[in-house]
Amino acid sequence: MLKDEFDRRTVLAATTALGAAALMPARAGAQTKTPSVGATLPARGEFVIRGAHVLSMDERVGDFAVGDVHVRDGAVVAVGASVTAPGAAVIDGHGMICMPGFVETHWHHWTTFLRPVLRADDATKTYFPVTFALGLHYTPPDSYRSVRLSLAQALAAGVTTTHNWAHNVRSPAHADAEIQAMRESGLRGRFAYGCPLGLPNDQPMDLADLARMKRDLAGDPMLTLGICSRNVDGSTGGTRGAIDAAMAKREWGAVRDLGLPITLHTSGSGAIKLLDEAGLLGADLQLVHPLNTEAADWAALAKHGVRYSTSPLGEAARPGDMQFIEMMQAGVPVSISIDNVTAEHCDCFACMHMLQAVNRHRTGGKFKLTTKKLVQMATIGGAEDLGLAGKTGSLTPGKRADIILVRTGAPHLGEIGDPYDALVQLAAPSDVDTVVVDGRILRRKGEFTALDYAKLLADAAQSVEALKASAKWT
């Protein structure tokens, strides 16, 4: 399909869905080519982290109260109480917890830079109205800038793998812009290709471009591909779209023919029953927001190997119980996600703490959810969810080196006891000292090593002002 044809179709779609008032040409004078902020990443070298409290998240490797991690050419070479690594640069790990980077499993990076537009106590300016109104006007450079800013925040908070839930891909160029931002950030992740906001519910996503993207990403060492579906529960028609079972069968069938995984929001009720009856549940499906589900749903999910991603900071503000407990009791794997950072921040420590607190609040601690289990959910559990456990999620020799060092000297930590308790109950993103992804040191001593963050912020502000003008937002 020619790009112009796609653009016309997209605009037509938005018009059909929203009425003539939504018809908007491409932004006058807007850039369509995505300018790069800087694609140069630090080289992968050879180094050894010495003297850290090592939490490998691999039972075969174990933990070390004082231990070393040796990294060479992007891979973990050795983990142990004392590792020989002649010639390797030494990173002093004393006073630090050394662990795998966080693997979060659902995040709408394209919305991140809209944060300054939102207002918590004005219902017309909260997440959904703002992201929809301005989202219709995104150019590819806008997508690029928001994703880059967002991934900088991810890195600073110790997230080394992300599931980019891109549910506003307005054209193939927008998809390319998000991929470019992911590549240049240096993070590992999955790109979940979605529909443009406003696409009529009786039209499928751009399956031709999805196939093109699959070819583009074939063999990519850092990025994988999937889709994020519109809702199928039919109860949240609104701004994000809601397709029926027939469209889900058609769209998901084509996606599955490409061998790609699917992710879906299910915050409303009824989606799982509908999917089960339509024969659409499968081990390639990740659901997001375990709320408003029923016992029959849990059994169906376990039977079909479906996984769930919970975003505790946002879900705590929604109606209904947070049902990660029911899912885990039924045998449904649960991972942890950030969702968006417009009204909460990227804080995997707080996510784990929230799950611990909600479990105690709801079950009085009858459901056993240890701090170690919570750290597993935020690391290897996320990697398993995204099909990346062979590469990341634990400090295992042979896996890629996705590592964080969490400093334990801040006043809110002081002298720590159990390191898992400290990570879940006390630590904060500001304690993340060093971040390594695929053997590249992207953060060191709490600073970016190769990123002009001020430039990211300035570019983001420029895009947001242009979007507000284009959308006539006041």
Ligand SMILES: [Zn+2]
């Ligand atoms: Zn979401």
